[in-house]
Amino acid sequence: MDSPGLGRGVLHPARAAEAISVDRLAPDPEVARFVEFYWLVRWDRRGLPPYEQKVLAHPNVHLVFEAPRARVYGVDRSLFVRRLEGAGHVLGVKFRPGAFRPLAGRPVVALADRSVPAAEFFGPETDRLNEEILGAPENPAALADAFLRPRLPAPDPVAEEVAAVVDRITGSPDLRRVDDLAREFGVTLRRLQRLFAEYVGASPKWVLRRARLHEAAERADAGSEVDLAALAADLGYADQAHFTRDFTAAVGTSPARYAGGACRAAPGVVPRGGASAGSE
Template structure:
């Protein structure tokens, strides 16, 4: 499943009555298949098996009570390539997986709960996904090209503009836009900006001591005020405040 799946993950919590922990995560250009039991997100209804599309804002979940989550994080574009979906239909949405994924995959998820060992959860779901995967003979050339672009965005921090991607991969702007809309659900500019913002956060986490203006320029923002607004919207704190807080409480 490595062509489509990035990783499997599990989360559980058991909090006393009245205690709420607000979990906050930076958004990634990935879709997730999850089974969520207990006190779940407000977006999860009676069916615990859901698909979460790319979230364009800071991903926040108020954790309370007792809950258990097991999930598959697809590679960028992986869910659309695997299931033949239009990823743009899922952007900023949480929807039941039933009817969108093969019934065998949904059933495998529905049969998982906190009594099943983590390794067994992975084995069962990986087997269900593998049995339902699309044929690879010939391959999906658009998806393969998309993965190459995504890998390049992640590996090369000097890529700051979509035009650089178009030139390096010899791909027309309109085709690149269509490819990202179909497979990822957001445009290449958004994905590139998110990856560079993640780089900026990692710099601050690693003890960056330069100016915020230099940090902004390094990752493609030539207006420090614009960078500060984008950082604050995504992280929940201004860059300088975030650095000061991390210095006081490393890790």
């Protein structure tokens, strides 16, 4: 079992750590071709008010074992909010970017911003497994491995290609433009957009912008003073105002307010790269 913290995308992680615990569980090597990791969230709010956790989602499809039924969640392009009360736990399967397309048998853009019962993809056995996992077994990852292993299709080279593009975006803060990304991978911009719709469920521009906002939230959560103008420039925004608009639209509050007043506004910014983050 690996416990690396709550991870990027979980907003206000210090506050969240007081309300929930999160563990990452490694999948079986054969399953790991499709699954990045399992995540196990536990909470106990008995005698306490309900707690709402907000998450800036990643470009991944998730299979979640939860009450009352297991569900498959597509990429949430808005702000994901989960209300927790009482005591309980859920187990999530984080599929690698693009990896759910061979399992789904159809473009995953149809799942964007929605969830469906997992039985639609994995059959009625999913509901029985859901009951087992919610029964607090000692090794829920082993149960998930045993369930997924015989259901995995043959590797899809296109899915692996798409995963490499997503990894390039999320691991490269120097990347500014989607058309630069298309040239780097030797595809047209139109083909890249089609691949992302079919395999990811969100556009490459959205993935690039979301990666920058993950970086921004992580820096704002670091506990030290943040120069908003410098941060906007580091993330490739043409100006601080554009960065503030993007952050506020995604998170629901301005970066200065999110950081609890720790951010320091500056009067200007020197553009880097000549374009706003995510521009095509």
